[in-house]
Amino acid sequence: MNAAEILAQVTTVMRDVLDNEAIQVKPETTAKDVPEWDSLAHVQLVSAIEKHFKIRFTAKELNGFRNVGEMCAGIEKRLAG
């Protein structure tokens, strides 16, 4: 799965979790850019992304993601095993 595919799937998950079909994300998008993306939603978002990709991040990885792009990179790294 390449970076563009991962970003597309993350976008789909995000729209579902945040209940907003209009959400558009780019690698540089952060939680501040999306009104629905508060700290509670973040917990659910991480859980939904992990379920979707069948991966699990460490607590440290989670704390390190500064934007969507870094999270996608984290997903790619986990998928590569």
Added chain:
Amino acid sequence: MQQLPTFKQLQRNLKQPSPEWPIIRLAVTADSASQLLVQALRGYAYELQLRLEVYEADYDQIDLQLLDPGSELHAFEPAFILVWHSAEKLAARFQKSAPEERAGFAEAHIAHLGQLLDGVNRASKARVIYGNFIEYSDGVFGSYAAKLPSSWPYQVRKLNLALCDLARQHKSLFLLDLANLALEYGVDTMRDDRLALTASTVVGLDGLPVMAKAVLDIVAAATGRIKKCLILDLDNTVWGGVIGDDGLEGIEIGDLGVGMAFTRLQRWAKELKRRGIILAVSSKNDAAVAREPFEKHPEMVLRLDDIAVFQANWDNKVDNIRHIQSILDIGFDSMVFLDDNPAERLQVRQAIPALCVPELPEDPASWITFLRRLNLFETTSHSAEDETRTLQYQQEAARREVQHSYANEAEFLTGLEMLCTVEGFSSFNIPRVAQLILRSNQFNLRTVRHSEDDVRRMATDPDVVPLTFALHDRFGDYGLISVVILRRQDRALFIDTWLMSCRVLKRGVEDFVLNLLVEIARREGADRLIGEYLPTTKNALVKEHYSRLGFESFEGRWRLDVSAYRPRPTHVRRVPG
């Protein structure tokens, strides 16, 4: 009754408009982040058709909020307070404690909780819901910890047991069995180690609906929403196979085939019956054929005398369930129907939406676990009288039979030879009084749900005249069937509570009761009785109660002049003493 909703589904509920459902005020105070749990609670309340108004205390303010009578929490006037100490914080406190204090750790925590509860009781009438603790080993002493009172596993187990004792002493305390939820749903569901680190919240997302259900099951039960009856289908539900085709020797129970699955279901039903849940049968069968296993099969756990109403015929299930309901005279919303057949379930569910019809899994081997998790029979009280309820319904069936042999109603009532014992509140009858106050819906004039603690206080309150009525007739004992609570108001006695079990409707008990109320009013020097009818969705039966008994309407209430009263004719005699 389907699978538990996901957290996401519960969140979607929050966006739905909420109809005119009963309002419940719940305060939540925790030593971990509780926002997610509060969302789950509000979402799950929607599933139960309750409107939950929540006060969420700031993080880690439990002692402050509970002990200060002027706290925001108490100012909110909650009916329920969820107090949630997380096992993680508790373990951290244990680890910080001095080695010589550890053997007394559980005891110290219980003493602290006792103080918190006293604080709550001083400030409010709220009921407290408190979670117990997952009994995990800390991996320090291994299994040897069981021999070591100063170890964590020893203390956490001791604490859970001590909590049960604390809840027995404090009637306003209800325990949330989180330890059991961890057993049923897995520790990893109920505790999320990573969330605890990253979000200070303890329960995993999939565990939130589980915990919310357990909390609201208690709330719903405490507000009178309880199940009283279990209706069973027979073929492929109570036994494997079809009795009409397979015959007495062919049906699967006990050691035959997968019979143990059905035996387990029967044992569960029998335990419920012992507790006081009424069992009924609704089966498409020839009556005699359907009864045969109950009479003759050596492996049957359930016997005919366990079943209060036995409906086996070729009518449709919906009609039969309606018939059972009419005999028991309880609401459909307090009944559960078990049937293995999805088509029958669908038909019944569509015809009687209030009835609870669990979507039993296909494999009978998994039924008991499934049913256990549904927690259908939550309750907040239990009395010895519950256990004789089936017998009482059977006596009622006998009464109905003889009723036909009498020429008229009055003759029938005289023939019953009814005797009534009148008493105040005592430690013997208070649990039953509290239970009647909780359960009575139809014959209940004001439906004020006094808690067991309130009842205990009223027993000795000089401004209150508490009365209980126990009835007996030649067919048997009805037990304690009516409660009246009178309050002194100047020269009047106000009827705070007048309720009666529906089992003794149309016996003229209310005439007997009123005669006595007037007698008491005269003795107390009161010149009038004041009654009030507060309508609910269920008590239309007594809308005309006071006018029927000769009260006059005034200012939205009802008044009876004591001096002009003439005793009403009654077929009930008072037991002297």
